[in-house]
């Protein structure tokens with residue numbers, strides 16, 4: 001298990017709020033016939049209440065949430081499963097917590113301008129995350145570096161094109177075994 005040459009058991013779709021994590025991760029999971037998990041499901045209620053009230057999360061707020069997602073990744077991978085997870089993973093230290101040293105987990109970075117994402121957030125309805133937190137999301141974001149081997153895709157494209165781009169870069173099977 002956990003060899004660098006092994007095809008991934010988990011793809012973590014990361015980026016700021018509104019970059020399209022839920023949308024792209026859902027479509028990618030469907031394409032690959034993998035499970036989908038929304039990282040937001042692992043937030044304690046206090047974190048969601050804080051964001052809803054317009055306050056950015058701190059590192060301390062995020063550690064237990066990241067550990068819970070890392071637990072889930074470990075569980076799926078050790079059971080020989082496959083999962084696409086939507087999780088902001090904004091800082092490198094957050095990504096290190098999520099990986100726990102695994103080499104069979106890769107990040108998909110949704111790369112887009114603040115102007116484009118603000119425009120999409122302004123149109124989005126029925127979500128707890130206020131568009132006003134986008135500034136702090138961009139201030140916190142540390143885009144993944146080359147040594148993290150991210151799969152980076154531009155979000156300025158239709159969903160299907162983005163998913164095709166990810167599948168072309170990720171060395172994953174598109175059929176269940």
Ligand SMILES: Nc1ncnc2c1ncn2[C@@H]1O[C@H](COP(=O)(O)OP(=O)(O)OP(=O)(O)O)[C@@H](O)[C@H]1O
Nearest residue numbers: 016017018019020021022023120124129157158159
């Ligand atoms: N490629 C795309 N083209 C056009 N609209 C898109 C695209 N991807 C996502 N959207 C739209 O942008 C908005 C934000 O997408 P989504 O909710 O998936 O982002 P998110 O990163 O999961 O956000 P959050 O982290 O706040 O949950 C949604 O209204 C979604 O329909």
Ligand SMILES: O=C(O)[C@H](O)[C@@H](O)[C@H](O)[C@H](O)CO
Nearest residue numbers: 016017018040057088089129
């Ligand atoms: O790290 C964070 O600040 C939070 O996780 C946010 O990214 C939210 O989870 C998400 O973007 C809203 O759905």
